[in-house]
Amino acid sequence: MIKLFKILTRKNNLSLNLINKFTYSKNSYKSYDNMFKGADRSTRLQILSNGYQNSPKSCILIFDSNRYLINCGEGTLRTIVSSNCKPSKINNIFLTRFDWKCTGGLNGMSKELENLQNTVTLHSNFNFNFSSKNSIKKYFFERDFKIVQHDYSKADYSDPNVNIKKIDMGNTYCSYFINIKQSEPNLVMEKFSKFNVKPGRWIRDLKQGIEYNQNGIIIKPSDVLDYSECAEKKILVLDCPNTEALDIIRNDALINQEDMVMILHVADSQVLNSPDYLDWVKNYINKNCIHIFQDEAFPNIDLLKVYEMQAQLNLIDRDMFKLLPLQLESFRQVQDEFDRKEKEIKKEMKVIHAKSNMIFNLKPNLMLNLDHVKEIDNQAAQRKILEYYEGEKRYLIDGIDAEEKKILENFKTKISNFDPNNFKQAQNSDISYPNILFLGTASSLPATTRNLTGIFVRINPNVNIVLDCGEGTTWQINKYFNDETEFLNELIKIKLVYVSHFHLDHFNGLYSLIQNRVDAFKKLNRPYEKLNILHTRYLTPFLNGNYLIFKNNKFSSYVNTILNDSFLEKNYKNYLLDFKSFGLKSIKTILVKHINQSYAISLDILRPDGQNHFKLVYSGDCRPTEELVDFGKNCDLLIHECTFDDAYKDEAIRKRHSTIGEALDISHRMNAKSTIMTHFSLRYGKLTKIDDINRDNVGMAFDFMSVSENNFKDLNAILKDVKVAFKEHVDVIEQKRVKKLKL
Known part of the structure; x- marks a missing residue:
C-alpha cells in the first residue's frame, strides 16, 4: 500500500485529496492502516466441544495472527479440523488440569504440528520437565514436535495479544486470567484527509500517543484515531476441582473483578451445578459478566458432517448404516427438556451453555454468534445428494446412464418418504x-x-473385541450407543483390545477406553474384570508411562498386557487367554511388512453351535506379502488396509502401505470369502476410488458401518449407490488421479 502511494504521487502527480478519495472509496485504507497495527483487533472465543459423550471439553481463543487452545482432550484435533480453525496457527496450549480428559489430544496435536517451524508453548500446573530423559515427551509426543513449557514461577506470560496470569487451584488444577491487550486504534480516513498531509511512518507514533507537529500542522491522536473498539478485555478460564475449592474462588482478587467481561467455566458437571457454585455465580461481583458453562451433561451436537454423511449412507442401506441416536427426534426432545430445566435453575444469571461452534466475539465488540451452531437435519443432508445433479454444477457431470438415473429416482422417493423413527426398527x-x-x-x-x-x-x-484403538475410539462408541446404560454395558463386554503396531493412530485411544471401562463397572455396580491388551513390544514405553495418567498406581489391576508375538505360530502360548470364555477357538498373529513389530491377526470365532468357527483376518498396516496370503487362507472375512489407490503406488511403497489393487490381489489369492477395505488416506475424504472394487462380497468401510455375515453379499452392490450419492467427490478424486498419472 505504501508503494501505491509513492507511485501515484511521483508518477502521476495526483493530489493527496484525490488519493484519499480513491483509498477510502475502495475501503483499502484499512489495509494501509493495518501496516501500523500492533495487537490484533479481531478476537473471538470459539467452542470446539463441551465434553458431551466423551468429546473433548475444549475451546480456542482466536486472533488473526495466533490461536490459543484451551484444553486438549482426546479428539481435539478432529474438532479443530471440523471447525475450520487452522491448527497450524496454534502457538499456545493451556491445560487447566493434568488428566487424560484435558491432555489426551496432545499426542494427536503433536503429530499434526511436528513438521511446522513454530514452537508451541504449553501452560499447566503440572511440570512436564521436557529437559528430562524421562519426561512425558518420551512417552507421548512425536519426536520432532517443538514444545516448551512456560514457567510461571519466573514471570507471567505475555505476547503482543495477551497478558496471562495462572491461578493455582490446588493439585494439578489451575485457572487462567487472560487480559486481552488494548489494540491500536483505527485511523479514520475521513478525518485524516482534512489535514492534507502525506501518510508516513509517523502514524505509528501517533498511535502511541505522540502528536504530529510539522510545518505548523499539529495533529493530535484524538483528531484522527478511533479508540472505541480497542479497549482491553478481561476474561477468565476457571476450573474448580471440587466445591472445597470455592474458598479460593471467592477470595481470589484475579477471579473477582468488576470489569471481568467473560468467565469460561470448565469444571465437571457436578461442580458446575452444585448449589454453592451456582450461588457464587449468581452473586458474582460484575452482574454483567457472561458465564459460559462447558457442562459435559448438556446435550450437544458436534462434528455435524458425521451425521450428514450417516444420513446419506442410511439412504443407501438402513441396516449397514443405522442412524445415530443424536439424529432422532427423541434426542431433540431430550435436548429441549434439559435446556428448559437449566433455564429454570439459572434464570437469574447470565449463564450460556457451551455448544460446538458457538462463537463469542470479544473484539471489536462483544457479541454472541450462533451462525455456525447447526441442528441435525437428516432430510436436508440427503437432499444434498440431489443438489449436485440439479444445481449450478450439473454441467460438470459427464452424462447419466440409465442405472444412475434409476438410483437417483430411488433416492428421491426415499427422501420424500423419510421417517426419522425408522431408526427404532433398524436398531x-x-x-x-x-x-x-x-x-x-x-x-x-x-x-x-x-x-x-x-x-x-x-x-x-x-463379548466385544476392539481391533486397534485410535484417538477418539471411546467417543465413537458413545456416539453409536448413546443411551448411558447401553454404552456402559457395551464397555464392560470389551474383553480384549488388540494393537497392531506402534503408530499413534492405532493406539492413542487406549487410556480413555480403559478409564471409561473402569467407570462402567463402578456405575453398574459390577465386580471389575481386567481388560486384556494384546500389543507390540514397542508400545511398552507408552504403557509404562501410565503413572502420568493413572496416578493411583492401579494400572496393573486394570489390565493384562500380552505381547502380540505370544500368538505367533512358532511360540504360541495358548494358556495366556481363556479363548472359549471369549467366544473364540484361537487367536493367531503374524509379522507383516510395515514398521518393526507390525502384526496381522486372525480370530477364529466360535459360531453359536460352539463347534464351527468364523475366521476373521485383519491386516493392520502393511505391504502385501506371501506370508499374509498363507496366514489368511480361506478366511470368512478379510479386513485389509488400502491407504492409497493404484495411482499412488510409489507412495504406498515408500510408506509401506497397500493400494486398492494390491489389497484386491491379496484377497483373491487368499481366497477370502468376503473383504472390506479400510484405513484411507486423508486425500480421499468421503471415499476412495471405487471403480476398481468390482468383485462380489468386496466393499469399503465407512465410520459407523455395521456388517454381519448376512449382509456381506451387499458390500459390493451398494458401491453403485455410493458412487451416485457422492458424485461430486468421485469427480474430484478422478481429477486428482488424472493429474497424478499425467493422463
Whole structure:
C-alpha cells in the first residue's frame, strides 16, 4: 500500500485529496492502516466441544495472527479440523488440569504440528520437565514436535495479544486470567484527509500517543484515531476441582473483578451445578459478566458432517448404516427438556451453555454468534445428494446412464418418504453374530467424516473385541450407543483390545477406553474384570508411562498386557487367554511388512453351535506379502488396509502401505470369502476410488458401518449407490488421479 502511494504521487502527480478519495472509496485504507497495527483487533472465543459423550471439553481463543487452545482432550484435533480453525496457527496450549480428559489430544496435536517451524508453548500446573530423559515427551509426543513449557514461577506470560496470569487451584488444577491487550486504534480516513498531509511512518507514533507537529500542522491522536473498539478485555478460564475449592474462588482478587467481561467455566458437571457454585455465580461481583458453562451433561451436537454423511449412507442401506441416536427426534426432545430445566435453575444469571461452534466475539465488540451452531437435519443432508445433479454444477457431470438415473429416482422417493423413527426398527432388530462395527477408517490423521482406526467386533451377546484403538475410539462408541446404560454395558463386554503396531493412530485411544471401562463397572455396580491388551513390544514405553495418567498406581489391576508375538505360530502360548470364555477357538498373529513389530491377526470365532468357527483376518498396516496370503487362507472375512489407490503406488511403497489393487490381489489369492477395505488416506475424504472394487462380497468401510455375515453379499452392490450419492467427490478424486498419472 505504501508503494501505491509513492507511485501515484511521483508518477502521476495526483493530489493527496484525490488519493484519499480513491483509498477510502475502495475501503483499502484499512489495509494501509493495518501496516501500523500492533495487537490484533479481531478476537473471538470459539467452542470446539463441551465434553458431551466423551468429546473433548475444549475451546480456542482466536486472533488473526495466533490461536490459543484451551484444553486438549482426546479428539481435539478432529474438532479443530471440523471447525475450520487452522491448527497450524496454534502457538499456545493451556491445560487447566493434568488428566487424560484435558491432555489426551496432545499426542494427536503433536503429530499434526511436528513438521511446522513454530514452537508451541504449553501452560499447566503440572511440570512436564521436557529437559528430562524421562519426561512425558518420551512417552507421548512425536519426536520432532517443538514444545516448551512456560514457567510461571519466573514471570507471567505475555505476547503482543495477551497478558496471562495462572491461578493455582490446588493439585494439578489451575485457572487462567487472560487480559486481552488494548489494540491500536483505527485511523479514520475521513478525518485524516482534512489535514492534507502525506501518510508516513509517523502514524505509528501517533498511535502511541505522540502528536504530529510539522510545518505548523499539529495533529493530535484524538483528531484522527478511533479508540472505541480497542479497549482491553478481561476474561477468565476457571476450573474448580471440587466445591472445597470455592474458598479460593471467592477470595481470589484475579477471579473477582468488576470489569471481568467473560468467565469460561470448565469444571465437571457436578461442580458446575452444585448449589454453592451456582450461588457464587449468581452473586458474582460484575452482574454483567457472561458465564459460559462447558457442562459435559448438556446435550450437544458436534462434528455435524458425521451425521450428514450417516444420513446419506442410511439412504443407501438402513441396516449397514443405522442412524445415530443424536439424529432422532427423541434426542431433540431430550435436548429441549434439559435446556428448559437449566433455564429454570439459572434464570437469574447470565449463564450460556457451551455448544460446538458457538462463537463469542470479544473484539471489536462483544457479541454472541450462533451462525455456525447447526441442528441435525437428516432430510436436508440427503437432499444434498440431489443438489449436485440439479444445481449450478450439473454441467460438470459427464452424462447419466440409465442405472444412475434409476438410483437417483430411488433416492428421491426415499427422501420424500423419510421417517426419522425408522431408526427404532433398524436398531432393535436382531444382530447376527459376529458383527463388525467400524469406528474409525482414516489413516494417520483424523478427517471430518472419518475417525482414526478402530474396529468394534461383537463376538456374541456377551463379548466385544476392539481391533486397534485410535484417538477418539471411546467417543465413537458413545456416539453409536448413546443411551448411558447401553454404552456402559457395551464397555464392560470389551474383553480384549488388540494393537497392531506402534503408530499413534492405532493406539492413542487406549487410556480413555480403559478409564471409561473402569467407570462402567463402578456405575453398574459390577465386580471389575481386567481388560486384556494384546500389543507390540514397542508400545511398552507408552504403557509404562501410565503413572502420568493413572496416578493411583492401579494400572496393573486394570489390565493384562500380552505381547502380540505370544500368538505367533512358532511360540504360541495358548494358556495366556481363556479363548472359549471369549467366544473364540484361537487367536493367531503374524509379522507383516510395515514398521518393526507390525502384526496381522486372525480370530477364529466360535459360531453359536460352539463347534464351527468364523475366521476373521485383519491386516493392520502393511505391504502385501506371501506370508499374509498363507496366514489368511480361506478366511470368512478379510479386513485389509488400502491407504492409497493404484495411482499412488510409489507412495504406498515408500510408506509401506497397500493400494486398492494390491489389497484386491491379496484377497483373491487368499481366497477370502468376503473383504472390506479400510484405513484411507486423508486425500480421499468421503471415499476412495471405487471403480476398481468390482468383485462380489468386496466393499469399503465407512465410520459407523455395521456388517454381519448376512449382509456381506451387499458390500459390493451398494458401491453403485455410493458412487451416485457422492458424485461430486468421485469427480474430484478422478481429477486428482488424472493429474497424478499425467493422463
